[in-house]
Amino acid sequence: MVDWLDPLLLARWQFGLTTIYHFLFVPLTIGLAFTVAIFQTMWVRTDHAKYLQLTKFFGTIFLINFAMGVVTGIVQEFQFGMNWSDYSRFVGDVFGAPLAFEGILAFFLEATFIGLWIFGWDKLPRGIHLACIWIVSAGSIASAYFIIAANAFMQNPIAFQMNEEKGRAELTSIGELLANPIALAAFPHTIFACFMVSAGLIITVAAWHLARNQHLETMRPALKFGLWMMLIAGVATTFFGDQLSLAMVEAQPMKMAAAEALYHTTAGASFSVFTLGTPDGVHELFSIRVPHLLSFLSTHDFFGTVEGINNLQDQYQTLYGPGDYTPIIWVTYWSFRWMIGLGMIHMLVAVVGLWLTRKGRMPANPWVWRAAVWAFPASLAAMTMGWIFTEMGRQPWLVFGLLKTADGVSPGVSGLEVLISLIAFTLVYGILAVVEFKLIVRAVKKGPDDLPAPDPETGVVTPRVTVY
Amino acid sequence: MDLSILWFWIIAVLFIGYFVLDGFDFGVGMSLPFLGRKDVDRRVLINTIGPVWDLNETWVIVAGAALFAAFPEWYATLFSGFYLPLLLILLALIVRGVSFEYRHQRPESHWKKWFDGMIVVGSAVPSLLWGVAFANIVRGVPLDANHDYIGGFFNLLNPYALLGGVTTLMLFFTHGVIFASLKTTGDLRARARALAVKAGVITIVVAAVFLAWTVISFGTSVTAVLAAVAAVALIGAFLANLRGAEGWAFTLMALTIALAVLALFSALFPNVMPASNDPANSLTIENASSTPYTLQVMTWTAAISMPLVLLYQGWTYWVFRKRVTGAYIEKADGARADGARADGARADGARASRRSSSVGSLNPQDSALTLAEGLRSDHLAAEQAVTASGDDMDELDAGLNQVDAPPAGS
Numbered sequence: 058m059v060d061w062l063d064p065l066l067l068a069r070w071q072f073g074l075t076t077i078y079h080f081l082f083v084p085l086t087i088g089l090a091f092t093v094a095i096f097q098t099m100w101v102r103t104d105h106a107k108y109l110q111l112t113k114f115f116g117t118i119f120l121i122n123f124a125m126g127v128v129t130g131i132v133q134e135f136q137f138g139m140n141w142s143d144y145s146r147f148v149g150d151v152f153g154a155p156l157a158f159e160g161i162l163a164f165f166l167e168a169t170f171i172g173l174w175i176f177g178w179d180k181l182p183r184g185i186h187l188a189c190i191w192i193v194s195a196g197s198i199a200s201a202y203f204i205i206a207a208n209a210f211m212q213n214p215i216a217f218q219m220n221e222e223k224g225r226a227e228l229t230s231i232g233e234l235l236a237n238p239i240a241l242a243a244f245p246h247t248i249f250a251c252f253m254v255s256a257g258l259i260i261t262v263a264a265w266h267l268a269r270n271q272h273l274e275t276m277r278p279a280l281k282f283g284l285w286m287m288l289i290a291g292v293a294t295t296f297f298g299d300q301l302s303l304a305m306v307e308a309q310p311m312k313m314a315a316a317e318a319l320y321h322t323t324a325g326a327s328f329s330v331f332t333l334g335t336p337d338g339v340h341e342l343f344s345i346r347v348p349h350l351l352s353f354l355s356t357h358d359f360f361g362t363v364e365g366i367n368n369l370q371d372q373y374q375t376l377y378g379p380g381d382y383t384p385i386i387w388v389t390y391w392s393f394r395w396m397i398g399l400g401m402i403h404m405l406v407a408v409v410g411l412w413l414t415r416k417g418r419m420p421a422n423p424w425v426w427r428a429a430v431w432a433f434p435a436s437l438a439a440m441t442m443g444w445i446f447t448e449m450g451r452q453p454w455l456v457f458g459l460l461k462t463a464d465g466v467s468p469g470v471s472g473l474e475v476l477i478s479l480i481a482f483t484l485v486y487g488i489l490a491v492v493e494f495k496l497i498v499r500a501v502k503k504g505p506d507d508l509p510a511p512d513p514e515t516g517v518v519t520p521r522v523t524v525y
Numbered sequence: 526m527d528l529s530i531l532w533f534w535i536i537a538v539l540f541i542g543y544f545v546l547d548g549f550d551f552g553v554g555m556s557l558p559f560l561g562r563k564d565v566d567r568r569v570l571i572n573t574i575g576p577v578w579d580l581n582e583t584w585v586i587v588a589g590a591a592l593f594a595a596f597p598e599w600y601a602t603l604f605s606g607f608y609l610p611l612l613l614i615l616l617a618l619i620v621r622g623v624s625f626e627y628r629h630q631r632p633e634s635h636w637k638k639w640f641d642g643m644i645v646v647g648s649a650v651p652s653l654l655w656g657v658a659f660a661n662i663v664r665g666v667p668l669d670a671n672h673d674y675i676g677g678f679f680n681l682l683n684p685y686a687l688l689g690g691v692t693t694l695m696l697f698f699t700h701g702v703i704f705a706s707l708k709t710t711g712d713l714r715a716r717a718r719a720l721a722v723k724a725g726v727i728t729i730v731v732a733a734v735f736l737a738w739t740v741i742s743f744g745t746s747v748t749a750v751l752a753a754v755a756a757v758a759l760i761g762a763f764l765a766n767l768r769g770a771e772g773w774a775f776t777l778m779a780l781t782i783a784l785a786v787l788a789l790f791s792a793l794f795p796n797v798m799p800a801s802n803d804p805a806n807s808l809t810i811e812n813a814s815s816t817p818y819t820l821q822v823m824t825w826t827a828a829i830s831m832p833l834v835l836l837y838q839g840w841t842y843w844v845f846r847k848r849v850t851g852a853y854i855e856k857a858d859g860a861r862a863d864g865a866r867a868d869g870a871r872a873d874g875a876r877a878s879r880r881s882s883s884v885g886s887l888n889p890q891d892s893a894l895t896l897a898e899g900l901r902s903d904h905l906a907a908e909q910a911v912t913a914s915g916d917d918m919d920e921l922d923a924g925l926n927q928v929d930a931p932p933a934g935s
Binding site for chain 2: 137138139142153160165169170171228467470477489522
């Protein structure tokens with residue numbers, strides 16, 4: 058029987074829901090800030106009107122999305138204290154510093170220069186206005202670094218010592234904390250995945266217009282740009298994903314075993330692309346397997362040994378006492394596959410797309426365009442799967458090896474209170490998701506605005522100003 | 526000096542930054558039903574804070590993160606203990622933030638009305654609840670031996686805390702209305718000034734009672750001095766507004782808020798969260814703070830980066846120093862409508878005519894009205910030109926030039 062007023066269960070659902078939701082907007086903020094900065098740079102350098110149109114067009118989508126990223130982000134920061142107060146007491150000395158850095162060094166930059174960029178078209182010289190969007194991009198990327206460094210401490214706690222008297226972890230080296238091997242691999246992995254999401258959006262939007270044979274002069278270069286960005290970012294995401302696997306096997310072997318549902322320690326382990334099993338996951342009915350691949354992913358050696366779930370469970374019982382140290386296997390198994398599978402499909406889409414549009418060709422087959430339109434939702438889904446994998450794969454730990462999720466929850470907050478907040482967040486987030494989605498679809502379908510007439514003497518186009 | 530004591534005051538400064546800055550944009554948000562008679566007025570008001578609300582709000586994110594890093598126990602107790610008020614603040618900040626961005630995405634008036642409402646509620650709720658929260662911190666709340674709050678929700682709604690909430694609500698409202706008078710022109714500016722007089726009277730009464738209560742029940746002699754200077758600054762702001770010295774009025778309001786926050790923190794010192802049931806359970810600067818090493822790291826980061834932050838934020842305010850006029854907004858709209866029409870004509874004739882008529886329909890009479898009004902107000906401004914700054918004169922020119930051009934969108 059599930060206890061619907063169990064504060065722990067509710068707090069976990071709330072954290073999962075609000076975090077996944079928040080991270081639907083963040084990748085687009087990070088990816089599009091960078092993309093819009095590139096379009097605007099090309100406009101400033103070449104004065105081609107199409108680049109200004111692309112800047113303004115994707116800038117509009119960026120801004121509709123940006124507000125959601127900001128306001129759902131505040132929830133995240135407050136939630137550590139609200140729902141996870143024992144966790145906050147335990148890690149605050151270590152975990153708080155990167156969060157404070159994120160605020161002081163990244164969010165201030167981002168929030169200040171976004172205002173200058175939105176409203177500064179007629180108030181700043183062209184070069185300085187361009188610098189503003191680059192600073193926004195740098196700020197958004199820097200914020201990702203600090204939050205991933207904080208998260209890396211939960212995956213692979215380092216640079217601390219335990220204070221038994223106060224019952225908390227205490228920071229011993231900020232440099233070491235920020236250079237956590239998990240962070241060094243997860244940061245580029247995440248950033249390039251954000252670029253994939255942004256490339257996915259550009260491909261979706263361009264394909265939608267090109268299929269209708271409209272806005273050709275802007276959408277053709279946009280498609281080309283999106284496809285190249287997808288390919289390059291996809292290769293980089295894969296490379297750093299591989300680095301992250303290696304670091305993860307070192308720090309959290311259980312997560313890798315759970316990713317493959319590998320129960321027994323195996324040398325030369327195969328990787329299953331697809332498995333059908335009995336519902337309890339104990340017996341395998343059918344699977345497609347790639348020999349030796351799991352060993353290669355885990356150790357870069359086709360004959361390397363990968364530790365199994367049962368063996369690790371025994372080890373952890375000896376180390377941490379009796380208990381279940383296994384994550385929910387079907388969640389880790391499938392989220393890992395969907396993340397990789399969707400990522401691979403995207404790179405395939407990019408290669409095929411670049412081939413079909415080579416030398417200015419335009420595919421006539423409508424199915425090509427219908428497929429391409431799915432690039433954005435699918436890339437966002439891949440991103441979400443990656444986070445579900447990495448966070449669920451850490452369970453039952455909140456801070457690996459130090460603090461269990463069950464021990465981090467706020468003891469003073471009742472199940473009813475969390476239920477109220479969970480319902481409130483679900484409702485508000487649900488409504489806003491519909492509004493946001495409709496606004497973005499509307500902006501996308503409208504297409505780029507035509508530009509004001511260029512100055513007859515200089516031939517220079519003065520961009521329109523933005524007002525609320 | 527002990528770094529944890531330094532960080533106690535840095536936290537105070539971060540909340541001062543938050544309340545002074547986001548305070549006025551909360552006030553502008555709350556003033557919409559009072560000052561925004563027409564859509565263009567509401568848009569002018571929203572555009573006075575458009576470029577800066579996000580950077581203002583970031584101060585609370587930084588304050589929260591600094592609290593987490595410097596005083597984890599304080600952060601944990603406060604945020605879990607004041608669960609429902611903080612939930613309401615979060616929900617308010619969410620709907621308010623997206624409303625600024627979404628409101629102008631569609632031209633329909635029912636769409637705008639909906640988001641106007643969200644901006645008003647989203648500004649009022651945090652203004653009230655931050656005061657309730659801080660008053661409760663100063664007053665003390667029941668804590669158990671693990672420093673967890675054990676008082677329940679309704680314990681937070683005591684008279685002192687509610688008065689604290691009304692005080693911040695009124696302070697931010699007046700602060701915002703004075704900011705509106707500083708950043709607008711003509712009739713709107715005059716109405717904002719008149720409203721600030723009325724709101725100012727209520728604010729002075731409420732704030733005086735709250736500050737006196739704070740000093741008598743919880744304060745030290747330092748609190749008394751700070752509260753007294755805050756009260757003088759508030760009266761100064763009121764008088765400056767009466768005389769039309771908008772810049773002075775705004776500065777003095779900012780000073781009032783800063784001193785009031787300092788007064789509360791001085792009443793708190795050296796506790797950070799006194800336990801009302803048993804002083805032994807109180808959270809103090811000493812038992813709530815991080816290690817000296819973490820505080821040292823944070824101090825270096827803050828010392829190096831905060832001057833830079835203040836510099837570029839100050840520069841932003843300087844870039845957007847001009848008053849916002851209805852004419853500026855109409856002009857931007859007219860340009861956009863032209864673009865939409867030209868764009869639509871090529872794509873789809875029927876749809877284009879529908880779209881341009883929906884965009885254009887607002888404009889012809891409305892904009893002519895606004896321009897006439899703008900002209901009138903600029904003459905008013907010219908009468909007061911003895912005290913007008915250079916910026917005002919630039920605007921006057923711009924406003925007059927506008928009149929020569931045909932009304933936008935007609």
